[in-house]
Amino acid sequence: MKSMLLILNIAIMLLFLTFINAxxxxxxxxxYKQQQQLIRAHPLVASTLHDGIDFLAHGENPVHWTLExxxxxxxxxxxxxxxxxxxxxxxxxxxxxxxxxxxxxxxxRQEMTITLTETTKKNNQKKVDVxxxxxxYTGMGEFSFDYRLNDTWxxxxxxxxxxNEKMFLKGLPNLQVNLLKNNLKGFNGSFIFxxxxxxxxxxIQFYNLTPTKGNSNESEVKLLNNLIENNSxxxxxxxxxxxxxxxxxxxxxxxx
Numbered sequence: 358m359k360s361m362l363l364i365l366n367i368a369i370m371l372l373f374l375t376f377i378n379a380x381x382x383x384x385x386x387x388x389y390k391q392q393q394q395l396i397r398a399h400p401l402v403a404s405t406l407h408d409g410i411d412f413l414a415h416g417e418n419p420v421h422w423t424l425e426x427x428x429x430x431x432x433x434x435x436x437x438x439x440x441x442x443x444x445x446x447x448x449x450x451x452x453x454x455x456x457x458x459x460x461x462x463x464x465x466r467q468e469m470t471i472t473l474t475e476t477t478k479k480n481n482q483k484k485v486d487v488x489x490x491x492x493x494y495t496g497m498g499e500f501s502f503d504y505r506l507n508d509t510w511x512x513x514x515x516x517x518x519x520x521n522e523k524m525f526l527k528g529l530p531n532l533q534v535n536l537l538k539n540n541l542k543g544f545n546g547s548f549i550f551x552x553x554x555x556x557x558x559x560x561i562q563f564y565n566l567t568p569t570k571g572n573s574n575e576s577e578v579k580l581l582n583n584l585i586e587n588n589s590x591x592x593x594x595x596x597x598x599x600x601x602x603x604x605x606x607x608x609x610x611x612x613x
Contacts (some may be wrong), residue, residue: 434487459472470487471485481500485497512613
């Protein structure tokens with residue numbers, strides 16, 4: 358009788374472990390499929406970002422041309438009519454229309470005005486107009502990004518201060534990034550919050566961050582407040598670690 362109970366307990370335990378493993382594999386499979394879908398929809402995202410290019414555009418009107426924008430290096434325009442311009446990077450001009458970004462770049466006597474306009478395309482492509490010497494070059498382009506960002510990230514360190522799970526009644530704060538829908542779901546240590554994001558090369562912008570109801574604890578990290586106050590962050594991924602560098606120089610370290 359005892360041997361039968363032992364066998365039954367072992368069988369139940371094996372079934373439980375199989376279920377847990379299946380759930381884990383299902384979660385990983387979903388993330389993998391999402392990342393592969395991102396790569397198929399944006400075949401240049403991996404190579405361009407790792408090459409330091411934040412925005413890549415091309416067109417055939419009036420001739421074949423390409424534009425590479427690196428906010429840490431330069432803006433480079435090349436056309437098949439032997440027109441080549443390289444300028445220092447610039448910030449976009451202030452606009453009342455959030456759907457339009459205008460960059461007025463200049464290097465010596467070389468000037469070009471780059472206009473990026475939002476479109477209804479699902480793959481985040483933008484209409485691109487480049488004005489040089491009175492000639493307009495039109496085409497399409499998109500911001501690069503690291504597809505690995507599309508994952509769930511658990512906060513474990515803020516600058517030099519490591520976090521201990523015992524500090525939080527409901528677990529460590531985390532972020533769930535969905536690049537297919539450009540949205541964000543986060544956990545602050547006390548409550549869940551939602552928002553929208555825009556990824557531009559190695560930069561993330563946060564929009565409409567909205568918390569659910571919950572009581573905050575002074576000992577808990579105010580992750581939501583950090584993101585709201587800074588509006589945007591630089592990011593990089595090394596191995597299984599995501600680092601967000603906020604505008605106030607605070608560094609948030611996340612693990613998968």
